[in-house]
Amino acid sequence: MSPKKRTSSLQASLLPFARNAAMALVALLLVVAGVWASWGTAQHVLLSKGREHGTMTVTGCGEDVCTGRYDPEGAPAPRTDMTIARSVAVQKGARYEVVVKPDTREVVRTGWAGGLHAWLPLAGSLVLAGLVIGGGLRWTRMAWATGTAGGALLVASFLAL
Known part of the structure; x- marks a missing residue:
């Protein structure tokens, strides 16, 4: 096997790994940003x-x-x-x-309405992370679970307010 073919073969095998790592990092960043944005208000409701x-x-x-x-x-x-x-x-x-x-x-x-309202940024980030997980990582079950959790939080907040 020529050195040129070996290099292209190695690049082809690393490309899916790099794509999955990048998508996982983006999904994780979305969820962490949602928690960070929510915690500023949620801490006062949860730890009151x-x-x-x-x-x-x-x-x-x-x-x-x-x-x-x-x-x-x-x-x-x-x-x-x-x-x-x-x-x-x-x-x-x-x-x-x-x-x-x-x-x-x-x-x-305070109460359920205040707590759910405080976690709205997390709900939005979970919905977005579900799209990244499903589209970028091709993990459909995890994507549905993540998106559904975010959607349920959004609906619960809407109903409580």
């Missing part, structure tokens, strides 16, 4: 023990945030300078159970 809890009544909304009256549980006095991120789920005049982010004037919804 010891944080300040209360109820917020939305009085007005700007382009990015809504403000309102925050009524904490227990002895502290109500405050009117608290903000919550604006989304389709936040409406003027509505009351929400919230937890205060430490050392800020920002609150996050």
Whole structure:
């Protein structure tokens, strides 16, 4: 066998491995980015023990945030300078159970609705990763499982909000 044929044969055998490694890396990067984007809000919902809890009544909304009256549980006095991120789920005049982010004037919804809403970036990344896994890696079962998990999280969040 000539050295030229041996080199092309080696390249041909490494190409599928390199393609699979690249696609696996892209899928992993998508999921990690989804977790990273979700964790900023989800940590306050999941690890809320010891944080300040209360109820917020939305009085007005700007382009990015809504403000309102925050009524904490227990002895502290109500405050009117608290903000919550604006989304389709936040409406003027509505009351929400919230937890205060430490050392800020920002609150996050609690309960199932708040928890599912916090994990929305992960849901989107799972759907996208399912496409990469199915199309790039040709792992159809894993792709369906990943995409279905992301879709279920999206639907559950929609129904909870």
